[in-house]
Amino acid sequence: xxxxxxxxxxxxxxxxxxxxxxxxxxxxxxxxxxxxxxxxxxxxxxxxxxxxxxxxxxxxxxxxxxxxxxxxxxxxxxxxxxxxxxxxxxxxxxxxxxxxxxxxxxxxxxxxxxxxxxxxxxxxxxxxxxxxxxxxxxxxxxxxxxxxxxxxxxxxxxxxxxxxxxxxxxxxxxxxxxxxxxxxxxxxxxxxxx
Amino acid sequence: xxxxxxxxxxxxxxxxxxxxxxxxxxxxxxxxxxxxxxxxxxxxxxxxxxxxxxxxxxxxxxxxxxxxxxxxxxxxxxxxxxxxxxxxxxxxxxxxxxxxxxxxxxxxxxxxxxxxxxxxxxxxxxxxxxxxxxxxxxxxxxxxxxxxxxxxxxxxxxxxxxxxxxxxxxxxxxxxxxxxxxxxxxxxxx
Amino acid sequence: xxxxxxxxxxxxxxxxxxxxxxxxxxxxxxxxxxxxxxxxxxxxxxxxxxxxxxxxxxxxxxxxxxxxxxxxxxxxxxxxxxxxxxxxxxxxxxxxxxxxxxxxxxxxxxxxxxxxxxxxxxxxxxxxxxxxxxxxxxxxxxxxxxxxxxxxxxxxxxxxxxxxxxxxxxxxxxxxxxxxxxxxxxxxxxxxxxxxxxxxxx
Numbered sequence: 001x002x003x004x005x006x007x008x009x010x011x012x013x014x015x016x017x018x019x020x021x022x023x024x025x026x027x028x029x030x031x032x033x034x035x036x037x038x039x040x041x042x043x044x045x046x047x048x049x050x051x052x053x054x055x056x057x058x059x060x061x062x063x064x065x066x067x068x069x070x071x072x073x074x075x076x077x078x079x080x081x082x083x084x085x086x087x088x089x090x091x092x093x094x095x096x097x098x099x100x101x102x103x104x105x106x107x108x109x110x111x112x113x114x115x116x117x118x119x120x121x122x123x124x125x126x127x128x129x130x131x132x133x134x135x136x137x138x139x140x141x142x143x144x145x146x147x148x149x150x151x152x153x154x155x156x157x158x159x160x161x162x163x164x165x166x167x168x169x170x171x172x173x174x175x176x177x178x179x180x181x182x183x184x185x186x187x188x189x190x191x192x193x194x
Numbered sequence: 195x196x197x198x199x200x201x202x203x204x205x206x207x208x209x210x211x212x213x214x215x216x217x218x219x220x221x222x223x224x225x226x227x228x229x230x231x232x233x234x235x236x237x238x239x240x241x242x243x244x245x246x247x248x249x250x251x252x253x254x255x256x257x258x259x260x261x262x263x264x265x266x267x268x269x270x271x272x273x274x275x276x277x278x279x280x281x282x283x284x285x286x287x288x289x290x291x292x293x294x295x296x297x298x299x300x301x302x303x304x305x306x307x308x309x310x311x312x313x314x315x316x317x318x319x320x321x322x323x324x325x326x327x328x329x330x331x332x333x334x335x336x337x338x339x340x341x342x343x344x345x346x347x348x349x350x351x352x353x354x355x356x357x358x359x360x361x362x363x364x365x366x367x368x369x370x371x372x373x374x375x376x377x378x379x380x381x382x383x384x
Numbered sequence: 385x386x387x388x389x390x391x392x393x394x395x396x397x398x399x400x401x402x403x404x405x406x407x408x409x410x411x412x413x414x415x416x417x418x419x420x421x422x423x424x425x426x427x428x429x430x431x432x433x434x435x436x437x438x439x440x441x442x443x444x445x446x447x448x449x450x451x452x453x454x455x456x457x458x459x460x461x462x463x464x465x466x467x468x469x470x471x472x473x474x475x476x477x478x479x480x481x482x483x484x485x486x487x488x489x490x491x492x493x494x495x496x497x498x499x500x501x502x503x504x505x506x507x508x509x510x511x512x513x514x515x516x517x518x519x520x521x522x523x524x525x526x527x528x529x530x531x532x533x534x535x536x537x538x539x540x541x542x543x544x545x546x547x548x549x550x551x552x553x554x555x556x557x558x559x560x561x562x563x564x565x566x567x568x569x570x571x572x573x574x575x576x577x578x579x580x581x582x583x584x585x586x
Contacts, residue, residue, distance in 0.1 A: 007449045014456055018463040019265065025467050026264045029474035036477035092320055119481070163381045166203060213566050215415035219408060219494055264470065267488045268462040275458055304454075307411050307492040314485055359581035360574075363407055367574030374567035 042074075045102035045116035046086055048134075052079040057086065062192050064185055071181065075193050076104070083107045085189055088118060089181065091174030099130065099167065101137070101174035105145060105182050107190070114141045115175055120167070129161050130171050136161050137171065145179045197328050204332035206380035210308050211340040212373060217308025221341055222366055224299070226352075231345030235338030237299040239331070241281060242309050245274050246330025249313040250323060270313055275304045308337055344373055389514050396518025401526060402495050403573075404580045406519075409495040412486045413527060414569040421543045423531030425479045426486065427524025429472065431517065433464045433490050434499060438516035441504040448505075457500045458491070465491045495519065534572050538563030 038058070046057050057074040064071045074086045086104040100119035105112055117131035130136055139158050143149065149172055150156025153165060160168035182189075210216045217238075224234040249270050257263050282300045285293035303309060312333045316326040347369055356365050400406050403413045412430070416422045440460050441448075448456045469487050472480040480487065490496065499519055504512040535542060540557040541549035562568045 003449060003451075007452045010447060010449060011452055011455060011459075014459050018268065018459055021463060022264055022268070022466050022470075023262075025470050029470045032474040033470070033477075036474060040477045040481075098318075098320060166199065215411050215566065215569070216489075218410035218414060222407065222410065264466060267466050267469070267491055268459065271458050271462050271491050272455070275455060305492050305494045305497055307489045310492045311485060311489055314488060318485070357578075359578040361581075364574045364577040364581065367570045367577065369574075371567045371570030371574065374570055378565070378567065 041100065041118045042072075042088060042102065045088075045118045046074055046076075048116055049086055049102060049104040049114050050076045050078065050084070053077060054079060064188055064192065066181070066185070071185070073189060073192070075189075082109075083193070084113050085182075085193075087178070087181070089174045089177040091170035091172070091177065099170045099174060101171055101178065103140070103175060103178035103182075105178070107186075107193075110145045110182075110186075112140050112143045112145065112175070112179075114138065115171075115178075117171060129164065130167050133161075136168065140175050145182055147179075149176050149179070197325070200325065200328055201332040204329050205336040205339065206377065209336045209340055209377055210312065210333045211337060212370070212377045214311065216311035217306050217337055220299075220302060220306050220308075221344065221370070222363060223302075225341060225345040225348050225366070228342070228345045228349060230299075231341050233295055234299045234302075235341050237296040237303060238306065238308065238337050239334040240296070241274075241278060241300070241303050242312055242334040242337070243327070243330050244281070245277055245309050245313055246316060246326055247323075248277060249273055250316055250321075250326040253317050266314075266317070270310060274309055274313070278304050308333070340373070340377075344370060347373065389511065392511050392514040393518040396515065396520070396522040397525070398522075400519070401522040402519060403523070403526060404577055405584075406495070406498075408498055409493045409523065410573075411489065412493065413530065414566075414573060416483055416486055417527055417531040417534055417569065418538070418564045419535045419541075419543045420528050420531040421479070421545055422482050423527030423529075424524060424544070425472075425476065426483055427520070427527045429468045429483070429487060430490055430493060430496070430523055431520025432468055433461060434496055434516040434520040434523075435513055436464045436516075437461045437496055437500055438504040438512040439509055441500045442507060442509040442512035445505050453505065454497075454501070457497060457505075461496050461500065462491045495523065530573060530576060533576065534563045534568065537572075538565075538568060 043058055050057060053076045055075070055077045057076040061072050061074045064073055071087055076084045076086065078084060084104050084106045086102055088100055088102050090098040090100055092098055098119075099117060101115050102118050103112065103115045115137045116134070117137060120128065120131055136159070140149070148156065149158060151158050151160045151165065151168055151172060153160060154169070156172075158168070158172055204210075208214055211218065211221050220234055220238075224230045252269055252273055253263075253266065257266055257269065278300055282293075285296065285300075312330050315333075316329055319325075319329075321329060348366055351365060351369055360368075396402075398405075403409050409430070412426050416426045437457070437460050441457055444456070444460075465488060468490070469480075472483075472487060499516060503515045507515070532542060536553070537560050539561070540553040540559045542551040543549045563572060
């Protein structure tokens, strides 16, 4: 009986100390992790999407609360006078988890300016081409936000990356999600930019 | 169709051992004899499917609900360790025949990263329950397929005269490399 | 005392160097050694976990009831693994992305649990730390050298830290990309193991 009690006491103590320690480390690193994600994932995607901006989309970012999460919006003023926004959506169902896609949309024409994969954990050399080789995501450029985006194998118009249909489908899902979010949130975005 | 794609992808293209590098230790350790390879594969299928279901439920109903996702690693490994212990006790009492076959492999599964890896992949992919189940089962089948194929080849390789420094694990790894090479040709399938 | 301390430390560097002599922890060895940098990062993360879990297991070796010792070790190891995971996200984010799922999987790396059970649970804290440090550094060296072989042949570069290669062979070299893919990992490790056997056999 004594042995039993000591077993339970030791395990409970150990587990609670560990839980407390982890909670402390978590809250200590939370802000920095956020900054790192911004710096290493979002910044490069935004820079390659907007090559000729007159403002700093990263500095001028603002948040919009949606039902599911806080959406970070990066507004850009382009050299030719038009305005665009970029934000990140996540396509479910990749091989290695959600695929993050930074989508840029022109505010005047409501057309997709472009898209870049930000995060993925797909198979190197196959699914990873969604990020490394921009020819797949460049198919989204110029599509209006009400365009029907689907892979050719799903009776759509987008060419999948060969050998990586699952990845391509997840990226397309992220793009569709961006279209939906944009149509829903456009008034809010315009208000915030003013 | 979606499930079929997921299953084929998990068994062949993203084979848990040969493409994702999970569960290499038992892959090398239990492949010297066909008999042990079959035993290990069956034990893994059994535990992986159960672990996949339980960790998915723990993650969805406990960790996500309480917003403590950073405890995932800790809770998953505890779930797997206690599950293995439980399965071992249950088999010993109720199905001694099966226990005699699988018994010695069960404790090894706790530190088999294929099981933990599959559970983490399921969560990372945000699969729903059915998909998590299909993926756990197919990853386990892939594990068994690779292990049994490898054991068959290895038994034959060891019959030949292998140069001294290459003997045992070394030639085993090179053989595994060649099998992995054949698996890369499944890539165009999905 | 000093002598045995040195002995426990140095055995991890050659006599029991994982994963060559101590054939454990093969998954991260094969999976992350596409570049030297990844190998070093993974090695250091594992070393951190090894040293601290060895220390704690050794300190608590008389408190932990024998029947639940494995569960206790696992809790201790998992705690340090999660700390590494969070700290890496905060400070070396690009590296964290490359190592991916293999950071949480340190928890099932048999080297860590193996050292806790076989060494730290029977020895003093000082010796256990020396053992953890030795095995950890040995593991890091192995990963770095396997990474060097694979990266040099497979991509024609050597990347030590920060994502930029410090050495590149030049344009004349046609990279043999088989080496950085999954099958090449097995073959490279197998041949290196054979090399070790050739040198080590007396």
